[in-house]
Amino acid sequence: MSVGSSQSVILSNTESIPGRQIVEFYGVVTGNTVRAKHVGRDIMAGLKNIVGGELKGYTELLQDSRKEATDRMIEQAHSMGANAVVNVRFATSSISQGAAELFAYGTAVRIA
Amino acid sequence: MIEILLNFGLPILIMLIAFFVGSRIEKRHFEDIQNREEALHGFPAVSFEKLPADWKVGSVDLVSGSVVISLDYFKRIIAGLRGLIGGRIKTYEPLLERARREALLRMTESAKSQGFDAVVNVRLETSRLANSARNGKGTAGIEILAFGTALSLS
Numbered sequence: 001m002s003v004g005s006s007q008s009v010i011l012s013n014t015e016s017i018p019g020r021q022i023v024e025f026y027g028v029v030t031g032n033t034v035r036a037k038h039v040g041r042d043i044m045a046g047l048k049n050i051v052g053g054e055l056k057g058y059t060e061l062l063q064d065s066r067k068e069a070t071d072r073m074i075e076q077a078h079s080m081g082a083n084a085v086v087n088v089r090f091a092t093s094s095i096s097q098g099a100a101e102l103f104a105y106g107t108a109v110r111i112a
Numbered sequence: 113m114i115e116i117l118l119n120f121g122l123p124i125l126i127m128l129i130a131f132f133v134g135s136r137i138e139k140r141h142f143e144d145i146q147n148r149e150e151a152l153h154g155f156p157a158v159s160f161e162k163l164p165a166d167w168k169v170g171s172v173d174l175v176s177g178s179v180v181i182s183l184d185y186f187k188r189i190i191a192g193l194r195g196l197i198g199g200r201i202k203t204y205e206p207l208l209e210r211a212r213r214e215a216l217l218r219m220t221e222s223a224k225s226q227g228f229d230a231v232v233n234v235r236l237e238t239s240r241l242a243n244s245a246r247n248g249k250g251t252a253g254i255e256i257l258a259f260g261t262a263l264s265l266s
Contacts (some may be wrong), residue, residue, distance in 0.1 A: 011174035012261045014161045014233045019169035045182075045253070050126060052134040052184030052207075053141070054214075055253045058241065059180045062255055066176070088174055090257060092239040100241065 009074045010084040010111070017084055017111050026080045026108035031072030035065045036099045062102065066090065069104040082108035127186045134184025138206060145213050148221070157220045157231040157260065167230075170266040175231060176259035177218025180241065181211040208254065212236060215258040223262040234260035 016022055037045075041057035048055050070088075077085045088106035095101050163169070183191065187203035194201045215236070223231045237257045 010172055012172050013174060013235065013259060014261045017172050018163055018167075018232070018261070018263055019172075049182050049253075050130050050185045051137060052130070052182055052187065053137040055180045055182055058253055058255070059178060062180060063178055066178070066257075070174075088259075090176075090237060090259065092237070092255065092257075094239075094241070 008083060009077050011070070011074070011088055011106070012084065012086050013088045013106075015087055017086060020084075020111040022084075022086070022109045023112045024110040026077070026082045026110070028105060029073050029076040029080070029082070029085060029108045030103065030105040031069040031074070031076065032101055032103045033065050033068045033072070034095060034099060034101045035061065037061070062092075062100075065100075065102045066104065069102045073104045073106065077106075077108040080108050082110055084109050084111045127189065130185035131187075134186060137184075138210070141210050141214070142206075145210060145217065148217050149213070152217070152220050152224065155220060155224055155230070157216065157223075157234055159234045161233045163232065163263075167263075168266050170264040171228075172264075173226070173228070173262050174259060175219050175223045175226070175228070175262040176257060177215045177220070177222060178255060178257040179211050179214045179218065180253040180255045181207060181214075182253040183207050208238075208256075211254060211256040212258070215256040219258040219260060223260075226262065227264060228262035229265045230263050231260040232263060234258060 010017060012018075037058075041061060044057050045055045073085065085106040085108050088104060091103040093101050093103070183203065191201045191203050216234070219234070220231060235258070239255050239257075241253045241255055
């Protein structure tokens, strides 16, 4: 799965974009999403929990949510006039039963 | 008689099914991981950031791979028992190992399929997904996320 938008904003989890020069810093940009589990998927996951193995429904759910958080971060960077976000980090936290927050943050920069 | 059978027979039956099916899934998964790792042999996915001086970087993008995995019923009970006396919980070790390797494989495969030549600064993150059983204390699964910066070399 690609998390990058691959359009106007370049993403990287390195401190600079390899091969490019950073000319301006815009500060930290963030994006988050809080998702509750899907009822249908949870029933399937409950069954899968007996035999173990991958819970595909959850994998997809988290991937979609993370994509959304990343998109929001990109949007914020874009509105600031940045064309790249460096040092991107992801964080996940369980807010309450069956709900999780997915959070992406990084530093918006302009690269030459 | 029927009551005893329902009270003890059913959990034991579920445990046995979970044990056999779970072990089979685990074995197959390890074989699958091994094959895919061999197919990706030679594709650099490294955890450092500094590039060799002779690399000329073309395009850059963030890639990630994730997997949510859970332990089978039998092994979870064994792990619970082990928790009483402490020590190594051996049933959890292969679970985490295969989840990490799977997540790394997915990340690398996605980089390769998008035409990139290497992944640098690979990071791994682990988080626990709580489920609603036992007041949210029961573990529904463990998510492993692998992400890194994919590069194409020109």
